[in-house]
Amino acid sequence: MRRRLRGLHTIPRGKDAKRGSVVRRRWIAAGLAVVAVVVGALALRKSDPLLPTEIRGSPAWARVHYGDPDRADFRARKIVEIDFLGRTMLVHEKVQRHFLRLERLFDARAPEYAAEVAAGELDDWSYFNRSVRGEAYESNHSFGIAIDVNALTNVLGTVGDMPEAVVTQWEIEGGAWGGSFGRTDPMHFESHLTPEEIRERYKPDGTPKDWYLEELSS
Ligand SMILES: [Zn+2]
Structure with a gap:
């Protein structure tokens, strides 16, 4: 038991x-x-992979930082004229300092080329609305953050004749150049900086602020 x-x-x-x-x-x-x-x-x-809105230069990214180009008042509210190597370029007001910097790079690093652009054919383009080229065409030109320089000698799909010293520095400073794209577009320059970054780095005339100049030269 x-x-x-x-x-x-x-x-x-x-x-x-x-x-x-x-x-x-x-x-x-x-x-x-x-x-x-x-x-x-x-x-x-x-x-x-990054979200579309995180990929610099993508339409989703541009929309977040530069607004909706399909809005009826986009052109009137956002697009301004700048003088670029003697040409009038239409760009987004918040990107103008970056393109003025690009103009300075042409002037400083490729003065002969800059003079040729100014004196040459009127083959430089900037902002245009997507509707101009049809619905399927979406590019950063519709946001006013891209310009085409010297198009006749820098045709789509060719190597072109852009001065390397300008292109290299432009890419270092947050710009993109079409000549580096998969399908080369050497006339094409676009900004991959946000409006905040541009304001932080450049003075209104496109010269780098002192801190940024120091960073670039170090
Ligand atoms: Zn272009």
């Missing part, structure tokens, strides 16, 4: 202990699974 009792008593205790360790093991496994999922998610997130 005693034995049976003890037996009865000890058996469940053994079962409980066994069950306890199984439960504990399951919890540990579940915990490890959660850790694995979290680590995996973090790793995936790191390699995740």
